Amino acid sequence: MSVDYFTASAVRAAEVETGELLRSGVLMQRAAAGVANSVAAYLVSSGGCYGRRVGLVVGSGDNGGDTLFAGARLARRGVAVFAVLLNPSRVHTAGLGALRRSGGRVVGALPANLDAVVDGVVGIGGSGPLRPDAATVFAAVTAPVFAVDLPSGVDADTGVVHSPAVRADVTVTFGIRRKAHLLAAAQCGRVELIDIGLGEVDGADLTSWTDEEVGRRWPVPGPADDKYTQGVVGVVAGSPHYPGAAVLCTGAAIHATSGMTRYAGSVGAEVLSRFPEVVVSATPQAAGRVQAWVVGPGLGTDHDARDRLRTVLATDVPVLIDADGLTLVAQTPDLLSSRTAPTLLTPHAGEFERLAGHPVGDDRAAAVGELAQRLGVTVLLKGRTTLIAGPQAGLPVVGNDAGSSWAATAGSGDVLAGVAGALLATGLSTVDAASMAARVHAVAAQVGAGDAPLGASRLLDAISPAIARLRRSSAGAVVRQWNR
Structure with a gap:
């Protein structure tokens, strides 16, 4: 079968169609579990989770919430988690609470010698390049990067890679693939699709052959x-x-x-x-x-x-x-x-x-x-x-x-x-x-x-x-x- 890719508006519509799953936060928890499992699988493949060090770069909104909840899950597995909040006044409060209760730390800058970094700056609603504060954080990153939904700085519908933008080793996305996952494939790295309970979506205007x-x-x-x-x-x-x-x-x-x-x-x-x-x-x-x-x-x-x-x-x-x-x-x-x-x-x-x-x-x-x-x-x-x-x-x-x-x-x-x-x-x-x-x-x-x-x-x-x-x-x- 071919693989279909959809616009950001189609993704949002599919999320709205889930009704209570979206409103209750179930979709976010499923997404966070997918991100955490992807990072954990990498850590296990290279020596295990306990005692490893993971950084979170957290923006506002649901993308930041996914990242914080994922960080909380990793912390409960013995990972030392460090979170940089790019906009503390608009952080996802429930996600931040979960991270802190699990032992994760909020820091002003990511420490050195991290094993992985999670990009939770912006999701499919983002536009334009990385803001200066986010760009400064990622300029110092040398560990593998896991992007939540899309690498920040990449346009969801056109695949335009702005400068600066995050270049991900792995992009973890949810339910259906976004157009940028194909149009900006080199920037997204390996794309992992997590089933969070979205229904079937019709009307793709971009597809690829397997x-x-x-x-x-x-x-x-x-x-x-x-x-x-x-x-x-x-x-x-x-x-x-x-x-x-x-x-x-x-x-x-x-x-x-x-x-x-x-x-x-x-x-x-x-x-x-x-x-x-x-x-x-x-x-x-x-x-x-x-x-x-x-x-x-x-x-x-x-x-x-x-x-x-x-x-x-x-x-x-x-x-x-x-x-x-x-x-x-x-x-x-x-x-x-x-x-x-x-x-x-x-x-x-x-x-x-x-x-x-x-x-x-x-x-x-x-x-x-x-x-x-x-x-x-x-x-x-x-x-x-x-x-x-x-x-x-x-x-x-x-x-x-x-x-x-x-x-x-x-x-x-x-x-x-x-x-x-x-x-x-x-x-x-x-x-x-x-x-x-x-x-x-x-x-x-x-x-x-x-x-x-x-x-x-x-x-x-x-x-x-x-x-x-x-x-x-x-x-x-x-x-x-x-x-x-």
């Missing part, structure tokens, strides 16, 4: 398949100046599926020297029938490149446009005006700005959706968190947290384009193909890198192992479901 879902849906050959029925993708990429783009893009298509890859361009000899299974021609017109096209990586932006792009866009099959192809579209917007077949654009932030006429801005998810609807295409915005939006209004944006930035290397986008194009040729929708390609691309970067930087060639070689890992995770999910 590894199991990608593995289960990855196209593999069936008993009656041949090279044609599994999808034939055509690649129009590369030039004498950038032959590597053609090699990477076609290679990625080969590794992604078991169909056929055709290359149409000026560097066929270079492509064949690496991948002899590719069928090479000089132009798209001479390539033969395909089920999808990839056009743009390393293609150039001259008249010949524009003519090749026009030829591809005149077909009635799905087309993925990347790199130089996006520059040409930005220069000549009418290239898309007569398209009726599915189209996928894969810009980075700079290319997005050229296409949209403005920067991405703070609300990246909204910006992607707006551009997709305006152009009538699917847009994949590259980044540590990739965002994908289709042209239909009302559908959620799909996000993928790469989990690392190893893929931030030259040629990485050419690999992504080849994978997504091959998936389009199998008959997947533009949104599904883009979502699955983004996930396998991220996993391939982790597989290929290990613990050291990698180039696009090693990323390319890791595509097949990454698909195998995802398919194994899918098989494991089926076995777990069967054994229930």
